[in-house]
Amino acid sequence: MDASLVARELEMALLAKLLESKFVNASSNLTLPASVLLHLLRAYLGPQVTLADLRRAVTESSLLTWSPYSREIIVDGICSADGVQLRVHRWNPSAASRGPFEAKLREHAARPRPPIAATAYCGGALGLRGVTFDVRNEGYGTQADVQVQGVEAPDWVEVTQEGQKVTLQARPQQAGVYRGQVTVLTNVNDLTFPVSAQSAEYVLPARDELILDELLPDHPDLDRPASEAMLEAHLTRLHFERLPGGLFIRRGLHSVQSRTTEWWLGEAALSSGSVPASGYPAQFLLYLDVDGRTDKFPPLQVEAQHGQLGGEFAELFDLLDVQEGQKLTLNPFQGGFKATLSPAEPWRTAVGHTYWLQGPREAVLAQKDVLEFLLRRSDDKNITVNLLLCGEGDLPVDLVRQHRAGRLTIRWAEAALPYKLLVCGEQDAGYAPPYGALQRPVTIPQVLWEASAPLQGQDYREQAWQRGRSGEGTGEGGLLDLDLSVAMAKLARAIAPAEPPTSTPTLTPKQRERLIVDLPRRARQLSVDQRPVVAAPHLAALHLSADQVNAGANGYRVTAGGYLVRRHQDVGRQKECARYLGHLYGGVIHHSQLRKLVEAFTGQHLEPTSFVTASLDVMGWAGNGYRRPRQSWEPTRRELAPFVAEVLAHFDRREEALDWLRRNVAASEEQLARAVGKAEPMVSALKAQAAPRTLPPRTPPPRQPAISSVVKAPAPVALHAPAGPHPAPAVLRFAPLQTLTETLPDPRRAAATLIRLAVIQLVREEGPITESWLVRRYAAQSRLNPIQVKAGVIAAALNAAAQKEILRVVHPCGQTDYLIPGQPTVLRERGKRSPEDIPFGEWCALLHALPLKPGHDNQDKAFGAAANAYRFGMAAAPSRPIVGRAWQAIEHNAARA
Incomplete structure (x- = not known):
């Protein structure tokens, strides 16, 4: 039973007994045996309440203490020598009569006594193994008062319900990473929690050229970035080479399917209970190698189908307590295979926006896996990679190329450095590969970095990021010339013209017809005029070879890397070529690198200055000197x-x-x-x-702010000030702040449902309320520090907003407000509130009440008047953006009036 709920009823039971006395004031107290109180509570909350629940409730409440008796007291079979004492001083320290306490008891008696559905399951990753949880009653009444009426789940989640027991399993029809939410419908309240699933059950076409888009399913719950990363890792294990534009090519002997023998295990494998594999029999025995012994556990029956290992394979993760970052190796053994695990390398699963690798040159180059890890992240993704090295010597060609391409930065420090990998993301972490554990806190060597000399005397990435000398327009940092990155160099070789054949291929009449009629028609259907496409599958369907296409002189060519393209003479000049190859690359690319791709495609040298303007005209702006495929809505500004x-x-x-x-x-x-x-x-x-x-010309209905349905996706606030007539400029009248005496549960220990109900009640009584004031108000009512309650209160508010019980409004300046739908805005006194605790609606109401004239007074004057009205003075500076936005809304409404 929830401790906060039991504590509240326990306090009220003792208070009711105390009020039977003739004289009651702030100094009154009362002690009753625990066995008596437990007997009373069971009449209210049901027989499931125990002495342990009573002990937790006394610890939870600031008004209750233990007061042991000299002997045990038995009531209705309950035996205990403990007593519970209530002190009412904290409720009202200045009360001289019983009146305030009688009012509190009446308020408690008027509250509804509903059952509350709750569960210990909080959501998370689902796999082939079912996740089972019970729905129980953590409110009033008995367990039978809560009935599960159904479960709403995405189509990739299989649900089994038996009474109050619910089982969830992931059953995606296609491979990928899926995210959604499951809602358990009960007769009292609904339970909603996020779920995710990952499946590596890829069914790949039997080709050596694969396109990323054709391998990913079209599903609303698909997490596309995560699915692309998982698919890319799978194709890499199958010896496919990745080229920009989403193309994967497998050449030469790698086209023969080989057995997959090792995997670095991550979240996808552990949650799904399987790994992608090839070259295994349909069924085999798997022996577990534990400290050199294979007889500690019986062998597992493993099935290999659809390119992954299943059957009892998932039991391996439980039996061996597998962690993320471990390497699993399968080797032939006694007619089956033996599974061996290496120590965990947690850095392999690290995710962030900035990676720092520091250490001596010899130590850095010795860890080739770490360098490959960073090269993969620096080449095709917008991730910052910094290498801070000490010592002397040459570096690998790929590292130098990435530095000169602006994809990572290498600097040399004079001081000796320890070998360490730092990852900066939502949670910063440090690692010392290959077997280093996670280390926190992380100290970024920023001062040492700034004092170190960049490789070859230039930080190409920083120079490319800097603003051009002429500001807006075509000033591109003095026409900085970047090298092609590793991936770009592969693409340049792939789009270069093919070598002419040693002999002229012969063409039959049927093949000539296909070259002249069928191939151009198919090329137009494939939009080859807009961007190159992979030629192999389409040429195979027409029974043509690349040499035959190149010799047919039909307006289309096959490049050295197997792309079907227009002849560069037919594509057009610099602008058209920049658009043509920019859409093939697909990502962010510097103008100098795009120019080199065009030069590789056409085989001609281009004048750099004119290409800067041409590429900026036809490609989207992506920063100082950078381009990307243009989108229809994209901004036109270049700052x-x-x-x-x-x-x-x-x-x-x-x-x-x-x-x-x-x-x-x-x-x-x-x-x-x-x-x-x-x-x-x-x-x-x-x-x-x-x-x-x-907006219509007449007075429209007020636009309601959207409701946040996903925790990480805040809704925008309406632009206008609260609708309805405002008081005419007159004497300012502030309503007093609410005086709340209700004790709220501790978010660190209480059930999530109770915290959510307490937050809803607080918003109902004090809303509209900002997130900062909600946290501080809750902390005061629970007699805790705001830092202690912040995480729990915000999580409960987000949950309530997701279930549409309250509205969550996020303003562009970052302030978050909570309110009940239809809740009016009231101009209230400052009280203990800080400037960031004043919601947007109150700033609007205050500005309307002040003697200000829209269209005549500016934002600075409005802000000064508002700050003086609340007597914030200089402390009001953080609220300037929200006040300015409120003044803009008032000016806008005044212009429309």
Whole structure:
């Protein structure tokens, strides 16, 4: 039973007995035997309440203490020598009569006594093995008062329900990473929790050229970035070579399917209970090697089908307590195979936006796996990789190429450095590969980094990120010339013209007809005029070879790497060629690197200055000197802060905008953070400019803010001030803040359902309320520190918003408000609130009540008047963005009136 619920009833039972006395004040107290109180509580909460629940409740409450008796007391079979004492001083330290305590008892008696459905399951990854949990009653009444009426789940989740027991299994029809939510419907309240599943059951076409898009399913719950990463790892194990544009090629002897013998285990393998594999019999015995012994566990019956190992294979992870970052190796043994695990290398599963590798040159080069790990992340993804080395000597060609291509930065330090890999993401971590454990906290050697000399005297990436000398327009950092990265060099070789055949291929009349008629028609259907496509599967369908196509002079060619392309003479000039190959590459690329791809495709040298303008005209802007495929809605600005402002205004959710910026703009996390800070005040003006074109001329109904249905996806706030008539400018009248005396449960120990109900009640009584004030208010009511309750309260508020019990509104400046649908805005006194605790609606109401004139007074004057009205003074500076936005909304409404 939930400790907070039991503590509340225990307090009220003792208070009711105390009020039977004639005189009651703040100094009153009462002690009753625990056996008596447990007998009373069972009448309210059911027979499931135990003495252990009573002990936890006394620890939970700040008004209750233990007071043991000299002997045991037996009541209805309950034997205990403990007593529980209630002290009412904390409720009202200045009470001189019984009145305040009688009011508290009446308030408690008026509260509803519903059953509350709850479960210990909080969601997470699902696999082939079922996850079973019980739905129980953590409220009033008996267990039978809560009935499971059904379960709503995505189509890739298999649900089995037997009474109060629910079992979930992942059954994706196609391989990939899926994320969704499961809702258990009960007769009292619904339970919602996030789930995910990963399947590596890929069914690959029998070809040596595969395209990423054709291998991924089209499903609304598919996590595409995670699915692409998992599929890329699978194809790499099958000896496919990745080229930009989503193409995977397998050449030569690698086309013969070989047996997969080792895997570095990650979350996908552990959650799904399987690994992708090839070259195994349909069924075999798997022996577990534990400290050199194979007889400790009986062999497992393993099945190999659809390119992965299944059957009892998942039991291996439980029996051996497998962790992420371990390597699993299968070797032939006694007619089957033997499984061996290496020590865990947790750095292999590290994820972040910035990677720092430091250490002596010899130690860094000795760890080839770590270097390959970083090279894969630096080449095709917008991730910052820094190498800080000490010592002397040459470096591998690929590392130097990546440095000169601006994909990573190498610097030399004079001081001796310990070997370490630092990963900066949502949770920073440090590792000392190959067997180092996770280390926290992480100290980034930023000062040492700035003082170190870059390789070859130039930090190409930093120079490419910097602003051009002429500001906006075509100034590109003095026409910085970057080398092609490793992946770009592969693409350049692939799109180069094919070597002419040693002899002219012979063509039959039927083949000539296919070259002249069928191939151009198929090429137009495949949009070869817009971007190159892989030629092999389409030429095989037409029974043609690359040499025959190149000799047929039909307007299309096959390149050295097997792409079907237009002749470069037919594609067009610099602009058309830049668009043609930019869409093939697909990612963010520097203009100098794009020019070199065009030169490789055409076989002609291009004038750099003119190409800068040509590429900027036809490609999307992706930072200083960088390009990307243009999108229809993309911003037209070529400075980072205004560009970010237009992106924030375009997307409904801030997280979506930041994700798009990280993938489509060549900038560091620090640069993006600064740009977002400068751009957020511009977003309101951009939306205000667009608002008159989308709103009717008459007074429209107020736009309701969207409800947050996903924890990581906050909803945008409405642009306008709260609808309805505002008081005419007159004497300011502030309503007093609520005086709450209810004790709230501790979010660190209480059930999630009770925390959510307490948060909803607090929002109902004090909303609209900001997130910061909600946390501090909850901390005061639970008599805890705000730091102790913050995580639990915010999680409960997000859960309540996801279930549409409250509204969660996130303003562009970062402030978050919570309110009940239809809840009016009231101008309240400052009280103990800080500037960030004032919600948007109250700032609007305050500005309406002040003697300010929209269209005549500016934002600075409005902010100063509002700060003086609340007597914040200089402390109001953090609230300037939200006040400015409120003033813009008032000016906009005044212009429409």
